[in-house]
Amino acid sequence: MPLRSLQALCLVNFFMADVRDGLGPFLGIFLTERHWNAGDIGWVMTAGGLAGLVATLPAGLATDATRHKRSLLLIGSLLITLSTLLLWYFHQGWIVVLSQIVTGLSAALIAPMLTGITLGLAGPQGFSHQMGRNEAFNHGGNMTAAIIAGASVWLWGTGAVFVLMTTMALCAGAAVLAIRHNDIDNLAARGLSGSESASNVPRLYQIARNPAVIITGVTLLLFHLGNAALLPMLSLRVAAAHNAAISPGLYAAATVVISQCVMIPMALYAARHAPRFGYPVLITAALLVLPLRALIASAFDGAYFMIPVQILDGVAAGLLGVAVPGYIVKVLEGSGHTNAGQGFIMLMQGVGAAMSPALAGNIAAAYSYRSAFAVLGAIALAALITWWIGSRYSEKNGVPRSARS
Template sequence: MALRSLQALCLVNFFLADVRDGLGPFLGIFLTEHHWGADNIGWVMTAGGVAGLVATLPAGLLTDMTRYKRGILLAGSLVITLATLLLWYFPDAGIAVFSQVATGLAAACIPPVLTGITLGLTGHAGFARQMGRNEAFNHGGNMTAAVIAGLAVWYWGTGAVFILMTAMALFAALAVLAIRSADIDDNAARGLGKEDAAPEIPRLSLIVRQPALLILGVTLLLFHLSNAALLPMLSMRVAASHSSTLPAGVYAAATVVISQCVMIPVALFAASRANKQGYLLLITAALLILPVRAAVASAFSGSFSMIPVQIMDGVAAGLLGVAVPGYVVQILEGSGHINAGQGLIMLLQGGGAALSPALAGNIAAKYSFGIAFGVLGLIALSALFVWGAGNYCSGKKRLKPLS
């Protein structure tokens, strides 16, 4: 494997961290400052999520088929940046929906391509370790961007976040170009050996016949239906209450910094333990954390309650960021459909994440933020039940880790 390309891949993950999610939690803050209600903000976020669903599975299929993975990353970053800058200048309803739809479509292409490039550079043997590095750099990029964004918002207002994202996109593009195309083994990138013949078009029928993959997908749909709205709701509760000693934008940055700081060591830990404990145990541990996180968010409304909430978010996300792609690779190894399988999982995850803000936003607008957090906690428990019951009923024994 080429050291320079792997180093560049780490930098790509670092700089794309702030780009692929668009404004992230700052979207709610930005629109709240322009007098949007929680329910309308939730629907705009959902519009972007639904648009991403349209592109998610095709993005996985495309990653298995194409040799131009670097070009997809460059194009996706450009679209996200331009769409977000457009919202900065024109924060009305039509532009907001268009911006989030364009961002969702482009962002859906980035994760499967990054996974494919990683597999193409490392092969199966080095995949888990490199995914740990990828996630560590990704979380480090998010944390760095959040710190800079918090300071910039403090001095110049929420608009500074748009400038920061544009700068990160530029550096991400330079890092993508530093990855040598010749170092990427396109057969390995889709889970095949060098001499294996691959079908030009992956067959979805092969993927949907994998019960382990479907159990994982439904579980993660429920997980993200619960999880996706937690951080935006925390930030919006502070923005709506006007009782915090910190500006809402700085509060949002602090929530990101805390979780991302935790995710870095957790991702490296997950990568180091994946070959010994297996991916099933890591995923189960992450699922156990989310109901507790939602319960704390529901029970405590003070600004500092976000500290334990975001620490738990960092642990769960750090585990899943390494374990889920690794588990999919393990299930589909040798099929030539690994990135299509990743796309299916991302489709189901995205379905939950897309509905989550609208669900929580409408509950918060009609009842309260506390009740919204309580409902999200019940959904988190259902994810844990599906995971346990699904694996038990299928009679699935613990899979051997990748060798």
């Protein structure tokens, strides 16, 4: 394997972690400080997520087709950084919406490109191991950025987050350029071996007819519908409590740090034990976590109850970050459209994630944060039931044994 390029890929994941999500949980804090309400903030987040959906499937197709994955990574990073910096200078509603739309479109491009580069560098045999490393570095980057951001916000205010993100974007760009272009096997990156013809591949509609892909997509749509708004709503609940003992900025940073600390060992664990347990078992374990997480958030509103909530978030995200891409690679191996399949899954995830903040934000505005968390928990149970029933069906309808073991 090309060791230098794989090491550079780890650094790309470390620095890109802070870039890909823009302001992330600090967006709600930033807008709350400028007197936006929870419902409006939720709709802004949803606008960005919906815009990203437009680019998700084309981004997967582009990853399969292009030989210039590094260049597209750099372009995506640059667009996210510039659109986020706009928020510091302009606070008009349409500027905020435009910024989130550009961020959503660019983030949709970055994710499949990173997966394709990983598959092209490590090959199918080394993919799970490298994805575990990628996720560990990604979570490490999120944790490091959150610690620095929390300290910076405490000392200098929310504006320090913009400086941090720009710095991380510059470092991510340098790491991307350190990946050797010739080390990327573009056939392997799309799920083909050297002996297979790139022209003799199934049409894209055949991916959508794959029962395992459809079931996984619907499950993750529900999962992210129930999961995506939990962290922003936790931060907004603290920001709305003007007598809170902890500053909203520090609270947002703490929520990220706790979950990322757990995600790192969970990602490495998933990569190591995927051959033993199988990807479906790891996905099931992650789905079991979310209902409990939402229950705790709904039942207890004390600031310190976010600790178990975010520990559980780390468990679920760490497992899914490795198990889902690995499962799709196995299911679509030899199709030539592996990254298009990943794009379809990201599309389904994005639908849920995009609608989640608006759903939770409006429930919180109309009723209470406790009610919002309860609804998110009910959706999480629906995701678990869908996966449980669907996985039984897919086992009887052509899922390769290598994807289950």
